[in-house]
Amino acid sequence: MAEVAATLTDQVECALCLRTEDSLVNPKRLPCSHIHCEECLISIYETYNLIQCPTCSEAFDVSVDSLPDYNLEPEPIIACDSCFQKGVSNVAAVVYCPTCPVKCCPAHQKLHNEVFVSHQSISIEEYKVQAKRLEVKSCATHEELPYTVGCRACHELFCVKCLAGLAQCSKGKAHQLLPIDDLFEELLKLIDQLSAEALGKEKIISTLIKKISVSISNYEEDTKEMVKLVHKTKEQQLNAIRAHYAKLESQLVKKRKKTQDELVDYAENNLGQSLAKLTQYRLCIQSGRKYCHKVDIIKSFKQTKDNIQSLTKKDLSPLRIQSVKLKLPDHPPTLELEMSPIKLINLENPKKSVSPVGKPNPLNICKLMESQQPLVVFSALLSPIHQYEFSPSKNGISVCSSKKKIYVGRNQTIIRIEKGLELGGPVVEGFDEEICHISECCSTFYTLTKKEDTFIVYTHDCNGKPDRRWAVVNGDTTESSMNFVVIDYQLVVPDRPNKMLVVLPTKGGVRKIISCPFLSKGFISIAAVDETSVVINDALSGRLYRLDIHSNVVMWIHHSTDQLLGIHCYKGKYLFAYSKKDGAIKVFDIATGKRFGCLAIDLPKDFLGYDMAIAKQTLAIACGPESAVFLYKIEEQIQK
Numbered sequence: 001m002a003e004v005a006a007t008l009t010d011q012v013e014c015a016l017c018l019r020t021e022d023s024l025v026n027p028k029r030l031p032c033s034h035i036h037c038e039e040c041l042i043s044i045y046e047t048y049n050l051i052q053c054p055t056c057s058e059a060f061d062v063s064v065d066s067l068p069d070y071n072l073e074p075e076p077i078i079a080c081d082s083c084f085q086k087g088v089s090n091v092a093a094v095v096y097c098p099t100c101p102v103k104c105c106p107a108h109q110k111l112h113n114e115v116f117v118s119h120q121s122i123s124i125e126e127y128k129v130q131a132k133r134l135e136v137k138s139c140a141t142h143e144e145l146p147y148t149v150g151c152r153a154c155h156e157l158f159c160v161k162c163l164a165g166l167a168q169c170s171k172g173k174a175h176q177l178l179p180i181d182d183l184f185e186e187l188l189k190l191i192d193q194l195s196a197e198a199l200g201k202e203k204i205i206s207t208l209i210k211k212i213s214v215s216i217s218n219y220e221e222d223t224k225e226m227v228k229l230v231h232k233t234k235e236q237q238l239n240a241i242r243a244h245y246a247k248l249e250s251q252l253v254k255k256r257k258k259t260q261d262e263l264v265d266y267a268e269n270n271l272g273q274s275l276a277k278l279t280q281y282r283l284c285i286q287s288g289r290k291y292c293h294k295v296d297i298i299k300s301f302k303q304t305k306d307n308i309q310s311l312t313k314k315d316l317s318p319l320r321i322q323s324v325k326l327k328l329p330d331h332p333p334t335l336e337l338e339m340s341p342i343k344l345i346n347l348e349n350p351k352k353s354v355s356p357v358g359k360p361n362p363l364n365i366c367k368l369m370e371s372q373q374p375l376v377v378f379s380a381l382l383s384p385i386h387q388y389e390f391s392p393s394k395n396g397i398s399v400c401s402s403k404k405k406i407y408v409g410r411n412q413t414i415i416r417i418e419k420g421l422e423l424g425g426p427v428v429e430g431f432d433e434e435i436c437h438i439s440e441c442c443s444t445f446y447t448l449t450k451k452e453d454t455f456i457v458y459t460h461d462c463n464g465k466p467d468r469r470w471a472v473v474n475g476d477t478t479e480s481s482m483n484f485v486v487i488d489y490q491l492v493v494p495d496r497p498n499k500m501l502v503v504l505p506t507k508g509g510v511r512k513i514i515s516c517p518f519l520s521k522g523f524i525s526i527a528a529v530d531e532t533s534v535v536i537n538d539a540l541s542g543r544l545y546r547l548d549i550h551s552n553v554v555m556w557i558h559h560s561t562d563q564l565l566g567i568h569c570y571k572g573k574y575l576f577a578y579s580k581k582d583g584a585i586k587v588f589d590i591a592t593g594k595r596f597g598c599l600a601i602d603l604p605k606d607f608l609g610y611d612m613a614i615a616k617q618t619l620a621i622a623c624g625p626e627s628a629v630f631l632y633k634i635e636e637q638i639q640k
Helices: 002-010 038-048 081-085 106-115 124-129 180-291 294-312
Strands: 027-029 035-037 095-097 102-104 149-151 177-179 319-321 324-327 336-339 343-345 376-378 386-389 398-401 406-410 413-417 423-429 434-441 444-451 454-461 466-473 485-487 490-495 500-505 512-515 524-528 533-538 543-548 553-559 564-570 574-579 585-589 595-601 608-615 618-624 628-633 636-638
Touching: 027 038, 035 038, 081 102, 095 124, 102 106, 149 180, 177 180, 180 294, 180 553, 398 618, 406 434, 406 608, 406 618, 413 434, 423 444, 434 485, 485 524, 490 524, 524 564, 533 564, 574 608
Parallel strands: 398 434, 398 608, 564 608
Antiparallel strands: 027 035, 095 102, 149 177, 319 343, 324 336, 376 636, 386 628, 398 406, 406 413, 413 423, 434 444, 444 454, 454 466, 485 490, 490 500, 500 512, 524 533, 533 543, 543 553, 564 574, 574 585, 585 595, 608 618, 618 628
């Protein structure tokens, strides 16, 4: 046995996955002594419901869990039954007699053969392989007696005591009893017949699979000619389809442009003017109640009443909308336009309107005025006068400006752009966190950094001298709220998930929350207009809002389809907004929110303007996802 174990140790390898001894996974030892990985044996058992050794092809009706684990130690010896009964357990058996049945060592084998000359013994190695088959099965009713006979018809087994009270056979009137060995030989012949039938069926199925494979190959060859024929006429059909759908698309674009222009004109010239006047009158009334003399209020009441009622009693003219549907006729299978009847939308009872939040501040009621600025014409196309490319940054890149200089913030450093358009040395550096956004107000730098889920604001003077770690903003912003503005020593930060603005005073005081239920949870950019108001760009909904942060009043709303990203105020009169749709700068009137111009810029296609800054007439655009900054010279002239 030691020699056999040594031989197996030298040649241990799983015949399925070819893993060697050092890499076997949960190795198991089969009764034939061959070693295989547990997962390989499980795959065999799940397929055939028994285990067939991949090495010697012996089949064993055992489960994988019942197999012993493999180890390098020799297998435990199988003791001689006679020696074991005498208290000696270390004498190994060499043969097994199935008739007795007993396991014998060499000494007891000799004695056994002299007494039972007709018994045929087998080696102990063969016994280990056939141990389950040679096991003595006792009667289920009389456990002390083995089975001796069986019924040929119903295949029930009986011991000697069972024969005394034998009932009728389930297949007939009486059992057809045979000795168990004779019954086993008969069944073996039937099993061989069944095995031969299964083998024949396997051959038929294998032949059929081969024929199917040949048919698949032949079918592929037959269809190649058909494919060639289809390709010959494909281009003609596609050209006809392209021409039809190009015409259809042109009709849709023209209709969309006309409808959008009508809606924009109605919203700006009709509703916008009414909204501005109503807001102005309402704020004047509220201010007069608190600060004006009662005599003045009485004298001006009739005029005030007439002004208000001229707008509130006046019916809004209906907006005529003509919808467009696509009709798919049966023949030919192409899309056609079907115009629906004109329907009226009643604007007197809108489904939902955005109402101002909070109480108005009477000190700022004169801020809302009609714009009377002369029309300004900008140059048709701006080409970059300089560009700077940086390595990609985790939180992108940001720009800000003082009166004459532009600064770039990325990673942990703020850099100044010199007069010669060259990058200067670091103005501020050494942050512990990644820079998200920078701003400058009154010769002070404000830097928003992010570390995990915490946003931290630092302040430095214009020479980079640190002031202090001013505030920790935790829970007011999210990972995407990466911008802010500073106006009148107040930090205004969008909080997208909660749909509000957080106003944090930099010189002490209580933080203020401005609820903005009209905002979506998409990308939000913000720009300072003056000391009291900001412009908010809601990129997801396509709306621009001008909001007074003191009175919480929405001063105007503009809806745009230009997919706007970064915004910046220019000279306190114009709003510049980068359009993702066509890569141009859209120009809006700060006072009314009307768009009156477009500033075309030469910007690479894959660059998107997420942040802007202007110093004098130099426009800086910070682009992502690539970290780059482009500088442009703004040229303008007043149209007479």
